[in-house]
Amino acid sequence: MSGKESGYLDMELLRFTTAGSVDDGKSTLIGRLLFDSKAIFEDQMEAIERASMRSGGEQVNLALLTDGLRAEREQGITIDVAYRYFATPKRKFIIADTPGHIQYTRNMVTGASTANVAIILVDARHGVLEQTRRHAYIASLLQIPHIIVCVNKMDLVDYSEDVFNTIVKDFESVASNLSVLDVRFVPISALEGDNVVTRSENTDWYDGPTLLYLLENIHIGSDINRHDFRLPVQYVIRPQSKEFPDFRGYAGRIAGGVLKKGDTVTVHPSGFSSVVKGINIFNKELDIAYAPQSVCIELEDDIDISRGDMIIKEGNGKPLCIEQDFDVMLCWFNDNNMVPRGKYTLKHTTAEVRCMIKEVKYKVDINALEKNSDNQELGMNDIARVSLRTTKPLFFDAYNTNRNTGSIILIDEGTNETVAAGMIL
Amino acid sequence: MDNYQINHLRELEAESIFVIREVTAQFENPVMLFSGGKDSIVMFHLARKAFWPARVPFPLMHIDTGHNFQETLEYRDKLMEATGTKCIVKYVQDTIDKGRVVEEKGYNASRNKLQTVTLLDGIEDMKFDAAMGGGRRDEEKARAKERFFSHRDEFGQWDPKNQRPELWNLFNGKKNMGEHFRVFPISNWTEMDVWQYIYMEEIELPSLYYTHKRKVFERDGVILAAAPFMTLRNSEEVKEMNVRCRTIGDITCTGLTLSEANTIEDIIQEVAASRVTERGGRADDKRSEAAMEDRKKEGYF
Structure with a gap:
């Protein structure tokens, strides 16, 4: 990467989903992340302040930020998956905020399908509940690569280390029956801000990272399959123009692995093989391409290829x-x-x-x-x-x-x- | 960053290109809505990338309220000519003349809401089955729940409580006759992403986005451009100021920002330091708390 793509444009994208029921403080946590990372603007804040006063709240209700539709504000519930955005100098974040009650599974599965990280909220007062097991199960079913268990409302249990340790132990015993890949635990108070963005003095027994530090630093480079090259053909580009009379490019988003110019590939269902003549994104020729880039590739031989076909690289990876x-x-x-x-x-x-x-x-x-x-x-x-x-x-x-x-x-x-x-x- | 890792802008770009190609593959007669604003300019740039070296395989459509900034129209015509793209223009004035809508009256009269009828008529007349728009989920709270592929019934309406679940990269564009889809390829971009991408790709923009001297007046704390069809109150006076647009819509509802920003770098600095959302200056969103949701249900962009 060079020139304009280095420096401050050089951020990674991390997608995460949040699981928790209404009372776990999920919306407050998201509001806190947005607020402390300065992703909330003055006009949005004013609107929330006005709405909080109307509903008679003492503190500014950060949860109101995430309730988008009229029915949701009226009923104080979240109906659908809502997407939120914030960025720090290290990463850009996309939050799939899923509601906790009605149609729970459907929404969490939807939010989880593209997530690198699942944040599972546990109320420190109540410990690991049935719904926590449900959240962990869905995270494992959807193979979310990383799970961060936030033990919330630590302020209401006097920041007790014992309470935290019990929840860690209980969750680990649930996780041992599931195929979860990477689990971290953070004691937090979303309301007070403990260990969300800044380290808390109230939990001096905890020497792990804050939630935001984890989100910024969790290694996501291995979340995508880098071994088995897969290109589902999305569209065949044939300009038939004077400048490009014979151009035939196979366009798609690389679903896994790495492709280099000169590689031998096999096309399914025909089973024919050919050699990669060129890879491009727009008018830029690439020597190498990888998931999740959207590319257009040309092959040496004229093979009948159409949408729905799969171009793969045979090798030492897993067979298709x-x-x-x-x-x-x-x-x-x-x-x-x-x-x-x-x-x-x-x-x-x-x-x-x-x-x-x-x-x-x-x-x-x-x-x-x-x-x-x-x-x-x-x-x-x-x-x-x-x-x-x-x-x-x-x-x-x-x-x-x-x-x-x-x-x-x-x-x-x-x-x-x-x-x-x-x-x- | 590791090897084989792309930055956030390239990942958003890849996602948007995938969505645009998917529209072309799944629909018979798609169209891309073009307003001359930065979001639709970026979306069109992505479309050119998606099909290179072939031309963009669908037309653009511009809903012309008649209350445009002249710079936008000039920019549009130049861009269409340079890229050999067809742009269909539908006029709100025609919809008014046909008696399909009645023009608003008074000081805050705007054709913003009337556009929806012109847009839906345009989609129906031309038998478009998918209309791509430059809406972003970070713009407004009702948009945060919008899908990439958003189903519209035969009246062009959006039912936010009954949307299709959207998982992985699998988009369901199936519909009955007479229904259509709105597709939002840059759903996941933020205002900052758009500006950074414009900078990275060196995309040319209408001059309105940079600082310029303009005759303006202030109303309810928002700076608006003076134009012949704007009715001024007695207390409002026209002044000349150095301003720029942070978002471009119809003249009647586009708030201008006092600014000396001359380059994209300046603008990025300004956006980064800004404490008000870009739609904070949009009079159309201020009409009520659910203004955007209501317009979207009817079939707005």
Whole structure:
């Protein structure tokens, strides 16, 4: 990187999601991060002050910042995933703020799908609850690479080290049954600001980092699969112009791995191989490209390639799966229940096929974290292991190998609504 | 940063290019809305990147309120000519003449709200099935809940409580006849990201964004440009000041900033130091707490 891209433009992007119920102080925490990082502007602050006075609050209610729709302000609830932004000199942050009560699973799964980090809030007074287990389970199901457990409201338990340690122990025992990759714990008070942005003198027994320090420094370079090159073809660029009469470029967003000019690649479903002649982003020629760049590549040979095809590099990485029958962990998102043996449109990378629900292997009781094989009904917010059969083979990786090539959504063919999201096993 | 890591602007760029290409692949007849403001200029720049070396495979559409800054129109025409792009212009005046809407009266009269009808008529007349807009989620609280692919019913309306979940990179653009989508490729950009990107990519902007001398007047603490169709109160007096636009809309509702910023670097400094959001000067948002939400439900940009 050179010139204008070095220096202050050289920031990383980190996406995180926040999980917690209304009373955990989630909105207050987000308000605190935005406020202390100066992402709240005067006119927004004035609007919140006015609204706080109207609802009779003593302190300025930072939670009001995140309630965007009229119905939400009236009812004091959050309806939908809201996206918030702030930046420090090190990183730019995108927060997917998900509501804690209605349609909880659906919203948290949505927010979690693109997150590098999940912040799970635990009320210090109540400890690890059923809902904490639920949040941890979803974070592991969606394979969020990092989890930060914020033990909040430490001010209400006299900043007790014992309370904190008990919660750490309890959470670790929950996490040991799940596939969570990296868990950190921070004792905080979102209301008072302890250990959110600045270190607190009230917790002198805690020598770990503040929440913001973690968000700024957690290593996210390995969150993307760097081993197995995957380019789902999104669009074929053929200018057929005087200047570029024979140009044929395959455009898409690299879903994993690294590609160099001169590499040999294989195209699915045809199975033909060719050599990479050029890689470009706009009029800039690249020697090397990697996820998550959106590029356009040219090949040495004229092969029939269209949208939905997958260009890969064979190597010592994991082989691409080419299957019509596979299992997914499915989260159901719609008021209409899943139809057993029903047919749905399936979207996977840039491919679209029809599929049939073959079998519900088991449902997950998300509160007890147990498998239940008796009940085959799948309704709103249910999670289950389901076997699917597609009309054509899909080119995929397991979700835990690559989130981009291991995820699907199902669309109802009657209503066109997105009814489910799935992680391929 | 590590090897094989891209900075935040390049990651946002990659995401937006992906979304723009996805629109072209999923829809029959897409259009890109163009206002001549910095957000639509950046969005159009991303579209050119997405399809290079081919031309942008869809037209642009400009909703002309008739209350424009002249500089915006000049910039638009120059850019379209230089890039060989077709720009459809739909006039709010035509909608008024047809009796589809009634012009607002009084001191704060604005055609901002009337645009929605012209826009929806334009989409329907031209049978566009997807309209890309430069809306950003950080602009306003109702926008924070907007999807990249936002479904609109046959009346062009937005139902914020019944939006499709949007996960990973999987966008569902399926719809019935007569419905359309609004797509927001730069959803995840902030005002600062837009300015930094303009700086990094050396994108040319209308002169309005830089400091210039202009005849202005003050109303309710907001500096507005003087124009023949603006009705002044007796207490309001026209002065000449050094100002620039932080956001460009219709003249009647675009607040100007006192500024000496001459270069993009100056502007970035100014934005970084600013304590008011860019829409803080937009009279259209001040009408009520849910002004944007209400306009969006009806089919506003």
